[in-house]
Amino acid sequence: MKQNIYGEPYAGDSKFVALCRCLQSIYRVEINQKIRGYVGKDRVYYFGNYIEDGEHSGANFLEDYIFEYAKFRVDNRRKYETIESDRLFNNLLSSQPMAFNLFCPLRKMVECCPDVATDAIRTALPMYRIAKVTDVDLEFIPSNYKELTGDKSAMDAIIRFEDDHGKSCFIAIETKYSENLGTNEASTKDRAIDVIKELQCFNAEVEQRINSEDVKLTQIYRNFLLSEAYGRSVDAESYSLILAPAIHPSTEREVQSLCVELRDDFKRKVHSLSLESFVDGLLSKCPEGYKQTFEKFKDRYLNFGKASNIL
Numbered sequence: 001m002k003q004n005i006y007g008e009p010y011a012g013d014s015k016f017v018a019l020c021r022c023l024q025s026i027y028r029v030e031i032n033q034k035i036r037g038y039v040g041k042d043r044v045y046y047f048g049n050y051i052e053d054g055e056h057s058g059a060n061f062l063e064d065y066i067f068e069y070a071k072f073r074v075d076n077r078r079k080y081e082t083i084e085s086d087r088l089f090n091n092l093l094s095s096q097p098m099a100f101n102l103f104c105p106l107r108k109m110v111e112c113c114p115d116v117a118t119d120a121i122r123t124a125l126p127m128y129r130i131a132k133v134t135d136v137d138l139e140f141i142p143s144n145y146k147e148l149t150g151d152k153s154a155m156d157a158i159i160r161f162e163d164d165h166g167k168s169c170f171i172a173i174e175t176k177y178s179e180n181l182g183t184n185e186a187s188t189k190d191r192a193i194d195v196i197k198e199l200q201c202f203n204a205e206v207e208q209r210i211n212s213e214d215v216k217l218t219q220i221y222r223n224f225l226l227s228e229a230y231g232r233s234v235d236a237e238s239y240s241l242i243l244a245p246a247i248h249p250s251t252e253r254e255v256q257s258l259c260v261e262l263r264d265d266f267k268r269k270v271h272s273l274s275l276e277s278f279v280d281g282l283l284s285k286c287p288e289g290y291k292q293t294f295e296k297f298k299d300r301y302l303n304f305g306k307a308s309n310i311l
Helices: 015-030 064-075 085-090 095-112 114-124 189-199 206-211 219-233 251-259 275-283 288-302 304-308
Strands: 130-140 155-163 168-175 237-244 270-274
Touching: 015 288, 015 304, 064 085, 064 095, 064 130, 085 095, 095 114, 095 130, 095 155, 095 168, 095 275, 095 288, 114 130, 114 155, 114 275, 155 219, 168 219, 189 206, 189 219, 219 237, 219 251, 237 251, 237 275, 251 270, 270 275, 275 288
Parallel strands: 168 237, 237 270
Antiparallel strands: 130 155, 155 168
16 A cells, blocks of 8 residues: 555555555545554654544544443543553554444443344344343453453453343453454463363363463463353353454464363354454344444445455
8 A cells, every 4th residue: 555645554564454454544534534643663654544633533433422432431441441542542443442333332222222132132143042132341351350360351342141041141252353362471370270270161281281381371361261260250151252354364263272272061152253244143133223333334344345446
């Protein structure tokens, strides 16, 4: 992508990340927002996915009520929460505001018309036995995370529901856009191994494989352990879901790296699904006003053909 109204390319981008960055640059042009410079080590760069003054304009959000909720979460941020204001308001490429744009409408739908929300979410997530959705939240970290795993990685979103037996359940959701799931390992390996022993969800030899570093406790492991430990603490059945674009290059590999280490009865608790499939499922059942929002979401984040025409 040449340096023009869409900004300058970043030399370190893979082909996939460049496509995502370009698509968000197109969106910035469509909503008539100026590029904010990114201060690098050697100079100021003008990547097209950064905007300025998003804290006041709300330009990173598809609807005003999503912007209002984002401001509420920042203004009422707890000490242990990891919501980053600049990333949320001014980085169009970030998966954090993307999660707000996707799940705030569902949160509102659950509050306004819970039966309709349940039908839409059940259609979008047919692998779960959802009888009644009770809550949708974002950037969720259990307040007792220190007692659980000691890891305060946030669930990008959490959907709480009752299954067809009346059992309390939840889906801990990780949303990815241009990013990989992450290679940063758990800071307290000993605590993680203790949790693995308590949960008994991994194959017997995994502790040795962790100690020998054949298995690294990367983000996907940390997220799964927190989800399982939290589920046990609140007596709820826990599931882990990763949502990413269908063409995301690493999601399936990262999910498989976890599942291969799990006992068979825990493998069923981990799923990945394309954002396209999830949004299409919602569109097939949600009311008209929400359809407009999800159509805007698809065009902004998943219409990669627009970017291919420019790169």
